[in-house]
Amino acid sequence: MLKKLQKLIADRRFVGGVLLAVQAAVVICVIAFVSLSWMWVYRMCTILSAIIVIWLIRKYDNPAYKIPWIVLILLFPIFGGLFYLFWGNTPFNRNRARHRQRLRHPDFSAVPEPPASEEMAAALPRYTRGARYIQNESAMPVWGDTATTYYPVGEKQFAAMCEALESAEHFIFMEYFIIEPGKMWDTLLDILVRKVREGCEVRVMYDDAGCLGTLPHSYDKYLCSLGIHAVRFNRFIPTLNTYLNNRDHRKICVVDGNIGFMGGINLADEYINERIRFGHWKDTGVRLMGPGVANMTEMFLQMWEYTTKDRFFDRDRYMPTVVRSGDGYVQPFYDSPLDDRNVGETVFMHIINRAQRYVYITTPYLILDNEMITALTVAAQSGIDVRIITPGIPDKKLVYRVTRSYYQQLHRAGVKIYEYRPGFLHAKMILSDDDVAVVGTMNMDFRSFFLHFECGTVLYGGETISEIRDDVLDTMGLSRQIDDEWFRSVPWLASIAASILRLFAPML
Template sequence: FRYKKKLTDQGVKCLVFNPFRPMLSTIQNNRDHRKILVIDGNVAFNGGVNIADEYINRKERFGHWKDTAVMLKGDGVWNFTMMFLQMWEVISGDKTEYNMYRPTVKNVVNNGYVIPYGDSPLDDENVGELVYMGMINNAKDYIYISTPYLIPDNEMLTVLGYAAKSGVDVRIITPEIPDKWYVSVITRSFYRDLETLGVKVYEYKGGFNHAKMFLSDDKSAVVGTINLDYRSLYLHFECATYMYKTNCIKDIKADFDDMFENRCHRITHDDINNRSFWSRFMSVILRTIAPLL
């Protein structure tokens, strides 16, 4: 609330989503995890990037911070404008005239399709997880995944394993240096399960990989805010951009290739077996409460 006052004093309109109330309530789990920046209704940015010094590596907290985002122009921006204004209206209680924010830039040239989408814990559709599962199930050659938090449920493990056993090259990049030690302990406890299924796991060397990306077969990709953990897939308000045969697919592929070749360490069978007793012990305990973390 002090930060809200600081911004308000500077003339910035600021609202607090779901402020903490000292009472027992499950609604405290519903966090607004979306990252949306819209400029004049014509340009939007979406990805993993928050507004803090570590995201631009001005301040080093967990080694080198790796993150990604995409820039949209044209009609697709309207989806993000609506997500922002709807949330603003719910929190503020003020009625918004939406049409005044419609995109005015037309005829933006791009191949393929761009579909920005949101996910909400208040409906009966797990959009974020379904999009990810759809990409995994439809992959023919490869599926590359980048996520800071890897706590897959049984359904996600099943589709990842089925893809790998079908001959699809399934690779996942996680951080080497975690921002939350307990999440890292749980994440690494899944490495053996994934190795057994044929999934290749990599860790981002010397830093924290905060990028949330999926890429499949040089055709489809997702960049957004959605992690592979219970909170992100089921409890948070999230958003992402799905792209199919767009021009930027090659840039996303180049980023993955660079990480695999130069910035990541492939987790081996020996790495898994050499986990410390403390890590193994804590993972047994923490996996029982993984959805709460």
């Protein structure tokens, strides 16, 4: 019993949750007590809540985010408005996250060949608008002469990453949401330490909130003691604020500027099925070799500058130096919660709206706003074969209930839903018509589209897309299709509970 208690106290997630709950309880108790003692405080809090509700109605936020807050404020007018000031999407809270500095505009002049945006537009004109949108909003262009490799499971990407890291001669950049000691990370860390001793520049950035349950709070200092430049992104400080939601959910690995990895795979043993938590862990990733890696390098450098305030004035030495033969085009990109542009969701929308035959999506979480529901249902009702694969075994039961609450509306419109029976599907992909696909870190949920720092690689044309398609079809073969019989088996009380949870889904 004592050991369990010690373990619980040492868990930063537990301690942080307790501190946040205590702060919230103190705020509620203080406001309630003061309001009962001084009626003018009660009136002022109620007036504040009314003003915030009116402001929310007029605000250009996504309705899926505004409605839960409006409901909470109306239910608890005394402290609902104050809680929105603490946790809501207010200009003050957003400015606190933006305070560091603006992201520098990338410079790709040192890349051995120019971007291939015009060539891609000529070869695949249907996707010109989407590619131009990404370039305009995130300054990440399309590249050719880049070899691509698709990894249908984490084990294969892990082996390729080890080989790539062993080949490093100049630098290694790694940016991940989760790092956890074990076979995967320990193996990679041994290589990184060896490369530091050989004179390589090694930089590692990890999300502090994502690693609450996996790393001690001073792990960055330990890495620095090994000669690795290490940074914790958005250090977790358990106070009532909204920028704790802005997590670095990206997964990027760059070696010498010529090799880059991206996808859903974090650096923990469940991602390579060395640790079994929720059945077989199905994840995916992609490797780029050539000029296309320049976008990944720029993304990493921008985030490092944003986090540390350091400036890289010699960025040219991190740019690719080789070209590789490739039969398609690539466009790695990022999405940031610090602006009013939902790049990730818009990229998905472009693909769905331009589909002519099919759209296949894999996602661990399915929490959709009205715009995405409309895009998916209209596509299905227009004769497009729309299929979505979600996990058969959940990692978060509450979120899983919300995910399932969207099935019926999509199913009635003709969208085919599948659940991966062997275990947990963590892959985050969308592909369409054998000529476009995205492999990245974005879930089909509110957090990924609106709150997190995310990234993905768009693949235009090429044989790699056929490999992705074949893998998705194989995954469907291992999945159960949701049908009318499945809906009849769902208890009506569970269905009602899920619908209520769905109202507050953007806050989960």
